[in-house]
Amino acid sequence: MVFSSITFLFFFLPLTLIVYYICPGALKNIWLLLASLVFYAFGEPLYILLLLGSICINYASGVLIEHMRQKSSAAGMKLVLIISLILNLGALAVFKYLDLGIALASSIAQLFGQTGFMAVGLALPIGISFFTFQGLSYVIDVYRGKVGVQRNPLYFGMYIALFPQLIAGPIVRYSDVETEINHRTITADMLGDGMERFILGLCKKILIANICGEMVASIQANSSTVCLAWLSAIAYMLQIYFDFSGYSDMAIGIGLMMGFHFPENFLHPYEATSITEFWNRWHVTLSSFFKEYVYIPLGGNRKGVARQVFNLFIVWVLTGLWHGAGANFIAWGIYYFIFLVLEKFVLKRFCANWPRILKHLYTLFVVLIGWVLFSNTTWDGLVAQLSAMFGIGASLFNGASAFYGMEYALLLVVFAFFATSYPKKWYQKLPSPIRLFLGLLGFGLSVALLINGSYNPFLYFRF
């Protein structure tokens, strides 16, 4: 089930919230677990077993690691941790990366004149990347002694399956919500702020991201010109931001209404003045997960420059892979690795004195080209879009460019403005009745577009 659906907005969410508020203390978590399982099963009736399996394995791992600790068996603790890592990552590998591996093996086999292998074609379980990482954060932190073990399996299941962030993040680490799992309070402010955050996220998703998505689709259906190729790339860049950050806003908002404080995930990333800064603002919970659980354990920057570059390389290949099982995603990760290393060791001194506007343009350009890499799953598509953007074999302008320019350019400028931090600052200064009115307007228009649109694609199912 997605948040931007009538099923969720008018049935699942109100029902879940009302019963949640009625439930006495101890039952709240159990109700949340039930509701979350229904939420997941609604879209993935079969893969619910996978989610339950993940809960069981990580729950048992936590308890066993704690048991080994009591027996002061460091080796035992390590063994449980390793088995747990293998099971978690193994499931992820099978369900997400098996076909990529098979395709790779096939091409190698074909190099040696052998026949290739058949793809298995397993459907990707929704949210597997998210709940696997949440489980890992728990097991690793229990091992490190950073969080206490959760002995109540229902509470633990509730943490893994918690529906607000189950399928599109943010990645909520166990340590983020450890105390709130057992005890949380809900104030009137949290209810109001949470609902407001949810409504704004819904508007971002439906009123901006979906419309950008339509733009991309209708531009791509036309013969390409330089202008159209740029227009489509910019529309995609805005779509992916508003889609993902809107979803995070909705998750954070629902969390607040139920007493959870989830970490922020997007801090106006397109305002960044360098790629390094961009990644401190984009999908923050993912970057910090990799930093905490991969980069630092590998030695971070403490073992010399060569090792640091290698560590960064590993992190960015993994970041690319996490976004999807495809060569384009790996290339996208390595692309960022190159810019981050360049910035760290070369550009830092070189661009320090650039005017601010130039830094913005540099960052936006690199990110834009990054999304072109990201969005084209085939080599031919990538070459076609890049060559169109840079005028190779494509004319600058035609009738269709004029039409879509009229249709979309102005809206894209408005949307781009909404990606900055100004609208938020102004919005927060508005008197509450006006904010309420804006919320009602946005909600109404969102419902109208939902009913109008079979067009409600969701970009994040691949993760």
Next chain:
Amino acid sequence: MKKLYFGLFLGLMVLGGISIFATGQKTFSENENRYLKTVSSISSTSDVESVLADQFPLRDQWLSLASSMRYACLSREINDTYIGTDGYLFDKCSEGDFNLRQYKNNLAFINKFADAYSVNDFDVVLVPSPYTILSDYLPGNAPVYDADAKYQLAQQTLNDSVVLQDLRSTFQLLTNSTQVYYRTDHHWTTRAAYAAFRKIIDGRSDAKAVEDAINADMTTVTDRFHGTLYSRVLLRNGIYDAIEAPVVSSGQSDSDILYDNAKLDTKDKYAYFLGGNIGRLDIDGTGDGNLLLVKDSFANCMVPYLAQKYKHITILDLRYFNENIAQLMNEGHFDRVMVLYEMSNFADDANLFKLSRK
């Protein structure tokens, strides 16, 4: 205020959920001319969302709101429909949308058909798409398919025994004096159909055919017609179309079949002609000879004129026709075959293979 914000939206969500079922199940949407999905059609969780969207209270009003918002944001392409000037709506078909492969296949099917049965007169009428004639009414620079190239291709592909009827020059002339296409619907007007009839069947010149069409005696059967394109965008601008019909001469035998008055009280008013689309329809006319008409719905409003010209007309709508065509051809003794489709419909239709079925 925070409590109010929370309470209000939670209330709206509950209210919305209840009202979907409190208002009773609706089974048919006149506006969209389709059956709505109901609770009983749910067979898996993936059906739920579409049922709820179909059953949402004030569905048409929400759709209308969505379109108005898009229009206010300067969008002139809403739900695959171009919003033209002077109230004209156009079914979008850009070069990329035009199904060139099917188009070529269909031309080949016609060639095969013409080869298989020798008929004296064999016409293929590819009615110009509205924007081919009304390009001035399109939103500026809206991408549409290249009609010149399509007619040229048809001319090159079709056998010599088949006459391709190109109505573009006729309609260019006609559009100066009268409405050729409906504003809110994808069909042509009865006057346009009559001009085409005079040109193709009676062999009149463009100027004469147009003059006849302008002067033709017609009655307006309704002036409250909101067609299919209106339903797609639901922009409420108060513009309606009028449907005209030939003044029925007293001698005409089959007016019950030619016109379905009851349809004028429904949303789907164009179905006044022939009562809609039927796989095979046989009409006895007042003229001479036998005509086979293979057509889409554009032909429906031309049939009354054809019925004055021919003694017997067999009308096939291949979408719904599944009989043996060979037998029909052998027994029908047709003097003339006319294949009549609107150009983009023709390129989309995947049923012309039925012409080559033995």
